[in-house]
Amino acid sequence: MPNDTIYFDEPIDDDTRRARLYEGALFVYSPTRHTRGFVTFAQELIGEAFGNMDPEKAQHELPVEEFARILGELKPKFIHHPESKRFVRGIIEDLGGDPTQVYFDVPKMRSSTSDQYLTTGIAYAWHPHRDTWYSAPPCQLNWWLPILPTQSSNVMAFHPHYWGRGVANTSRGYNYYQWNQQHRGGHVTQYLKEDPRPLPKPAEAMELNPQIRLVVPPGGLILFSGAQMHSSVPNTSGKTRWSIDFRTVHAGDAAARKGAPRSDEMCTGTTMRDYFRATDLERLPEDIIAMYNDGTEEAGALVYDPATIAARKTAGD
Ligand SMILES: [Fe+2]
Numbered sequence: 001m002p003n004d005t006i007y008f009d010e011p012i013d014d015d016t017r018r019a020r021l022y023e024g025a026l027f028v029y030s031p032t033r034h035t036r037g038f039v040t041f042a043q044e045l046i047g048e049a050f051g052n053m054d055p056e057k058a059q060h061e062l063p064v065e066e067f068a069r070i071l072g073e074l075k076p077k078f079i080h081h082p083e084s085k086r087f088v089r090g091i092i093e094d095l096g097g098d099p100t101q102v103y104f105d106v107p108k109m110r111s112s113t114s115d116q117y118l119t120t121g122i123a124y125a126w127h128p129h130r131d132t133w134y135s136a137p138p139c140q141l142n143w144w145l146p147i148l149p150t151q152s153s154n155v156m157a158f159h160p161h162y163w164g165r166g167v168a169n170t171s172r173g174y175n176y177y178q179w180n181q182q183h184r185g186g187h188v189t190q191y192l193k194e195d196p197r198p199l200p201k202p203a204e205a206m207e208l209n210p211q212i213r214l215v216v217p218p219g220g221l222i223l224f225s226g227a228q229m230h231s232s233v234p235n236t237s238g239k240t241r242w243s244i245d246f247r248t249v250h251a252g253d254a255a256a257r258k259g260a261p262r263s264d265e266m267c268t269g270t271t272m273r274d275y276f277r278a279t280d281l282e283r284l285p286e287d288i289i290a291m292y293n294d295g296t297e298e299a300g301a302l303v304y305d306p307a308t309i310a311a312r313k314t315a316g317d
Pocket of ligand 1: 129
C-alpha cells in the first residue's frame with residue numbers, strides 16, 4: 001500500500017486522490033487563493049485578540065489564565081464565523097473537490113504553545129492518535145494549514161508505520177454522544193494544568209520515530225486520512241504555533257462505505273451528523289447517516305449544541 005508516499009502539488013482528480021488517501025498517502029499543497037484568504041482572515045482575528053502583542057510570543061508575557069481567556073473568545077469566534085465556512089468551501093474547490101459531494105465540519109483554530117506553557121483544555125497538545133478513535137468514519141479526511149510560519153519543532157508529526165497496524169488504545173470507552181453531552185466545551189479556565197477528560201489514547205509504548213514533520217508555509221496545506229496516526233510535536237521553538245484544521249467526508253464514498261481500513265478502532269457513535277455540504281450547508285442525507293448508526297444513539301447528544309445540552313443538564317436529564 002502506498003503509505004510511504006507524499007505527493008506535492010500532485011495534479012490528479014479528487015476521486016483518485018481520495019483513493020490514495022484511504023491507502024495512507026499524504027498530500028501537500030502550495031498556498032491557494034482561498035487558503036491565503038483564510039490565513040489572512042485568521043491573522044486579523046488573532047491580531048484583534050492580542051492587540052499590540054506578538055501572538056507567537058504573547059505566551060511569554062501573559063499569565064496562563066489570561067492567555068486561555070483570550071483563546072476562549074478567539075477560537076469560537078473563528079469557528080462559527082460565516083466567513084470561515086466560505087473559505088472552507090473555496091479551498092475544497094481550489095483543490096478540485098466537488099462541493100455538491102463534499103461535506104465539512106466547522107474549521108478549528110489551533111494553538112500549540114511552547115515549553116509546555118499550556119498543553120491542556122483550550123490548547124491541548126495531542127498525544128499520538130487516529131481521529132477514527134474519536135468516532136470519525138473511515139472516509140474522513142483531515143485538512144491542516146499553518147496561519148503563521150512554522151518550523152520542525154512546532155508542527156505536527158505523522159507516524160505512518162502505524163498505518164493499518166493496530167495499537168492497544170483506550171477508544172473502547174469513548175462514545176461520541178456521551179462525549180458531546182458530558183465533556184465537550186468545558187469552560188476555558190478549566191484544565192489549565194491537567195486534563196482529566198477521557199480522550200482515547202495509546203495503551204502501549206509506541207515507536208514515535210521515525211516520524212514525518214511537514215513544514216509548509218502559511219496557507220500551505222496538508223491533507224491526510226483521519227485514520228493516519230498523528231500527534232502534536234513537543235513545541236520547543238519558543239513560539240506559539242497557530243494553525244487551522246477541518247475535516248471532510250465525500251457523500252458518495254460514505255454511501256459506498258469507502259475509506260481507510262480499520263485497524264484498532266473500538267469507539268462507538270459517529271461524527272457523521274457534524275458535516276455540512278459545501279454548497280448549501282445541508283447535513284448528510286439521513287439514509288447515509290443511518291448506515292453508521294450502531295445502536296448507541298440514545299447515549300447522549302448526537303451533535304454538540306451547547307444550548308441544548310445546558311438546558312438538558314438543568315432539567316436533570
Ligand atoms: Fe487528530
